[in-house]
Amino acid sequence: MIVLENVEKTFENVKAVYPLSLTIDKGEIHGIVGTSGAGKSTLIRMMNLLERPDNGTVRVGEQLLTSLSDKELRKARQNIGMIFQQFQLILNRTVAENVEMPLELVGMQKKERAKRIEECLRFVGIYDKKDAYPAQLSGGQKQRVAIARALANNPAVLLCDEPTSSLDPKTTTEVLQVLRHINETLGVTIVIVTHEMDVVKSICKHVSIMKDGQLVDSFEIEPQGLNDAEDHYIEDLKRIAVAKSNG
Amino acid sequence: MDKIIEYQSEIWLSIGQTFVMVGISILAAILVGLPLGTYLYLSRQGNLYENKILFSILDTFVNIVRSFPFLLLVVFLIPFTRYIIGTAIGTMAATVPLSIISIAYYARLVEQSLLDVPKGIIEAAISMGASKAQVIFKFLYVEARSGLIFGLTTATISFISYSTVMGIVGGGGVGDFAIRYGYQRFETELMTFTIIIMIILVQAIQITGTKLSKKLDKRS
Known part of the structure; x- marks a missing residue:
């Protein structure tokens, strides 16, 4: 679906x-991980030419961008949706x-637009907020709106691009659920750049x-699914607490 | 009150002249200052229409116009005014230097408001496949709209202030009236009256501008 060939980029x-x-x-959820400054953000931004590579080619679908x-x-x-860390x-x-x-x-005509807006907002489960302004929403809700917009x-x-990096663990899980749902029901190919290993492990x-x-390195893995991140974190904390009192 | 009634036709005339001068200044600010300020923003390094040479030319132009003591600018522009209007004297002639300073002044305020728009919004726009015109009109101006209106309010009040000295080229206006009748003829009553009119005018503009810009701002 996306083919990068010998792409490279130098900034000053x-x-x-x-x-x-x-x-x-086509149809996979592909995670790109690495520490900050590893070039992963630049790489994903080349996939829609927000960043034009100095050399090499970028192909998305049939088109050589x-x-x-x-x-x-x-x-x-318009055929490549994108979401960002800061929504x-x-x-x-x-x-x-x-x-x-x-x-x-x-x-698109006004009438069709209204129909499509409703579909998209219902799909990400935020139709009830359709008349709210972004400032009135939580981070997770904002990202869902951004997803709806990217899917329109x-x-x-x-x-x-780091879609969950400014979200807490619970909303991270919610957003990842939405992404997985999009991949499974709509067959959309998803690329996720992140530094959070949990994100990669759960859905990629x-x-x-x-x-x-x-x-x-680049390899296939078996996505481990999403557990309730909050419980998971509390369990982790408890384990440390017990270990300390025992020690 | 007698004096005010006695001079009412002159007062009305001067108010009319102020409205013409300030009105044309606002128009110039919107029609030329807004695009100029937008271009200043867009031609900056790393922006949509990056152009170092044009940016520095326009940036310098705005700075030069704004660094003139205003009365000197009026005098300096007399030949230019005469070329455009046919005369350098009168209310219409006065609108020429006023428009020039208005354009430079508002362009700077527009540039500032646009700089406040997060860059990420522009990237989001580009990633959606927006054209440059769409980025400007559907994203930049929408996000900067309250700043643009607040800036125009501030600018308008400065235009009123600038217009008060246009008596020097026979431009008339409320300020000129206050000086010639109130100050030079020692009619304190007339001077006080015109000052009150100015205060009311400025207050009304500021309150309206602040309200409108607040109403349009949904960013927080």
């Missing part, structure tokens, strides 16, 4: 990504109006590991 003498190739299969004109690239991007919702527009934005950009134009691919089917701008 700092090599962010050394030449690397990576193929992401690196050879498209500006206009064609804009059109191609990047338009704060002066309501939840519904945020989801409406990508539909407006493709010139029925993309084949969803790029997630394929993992790539980055270090110092290089791809050090």
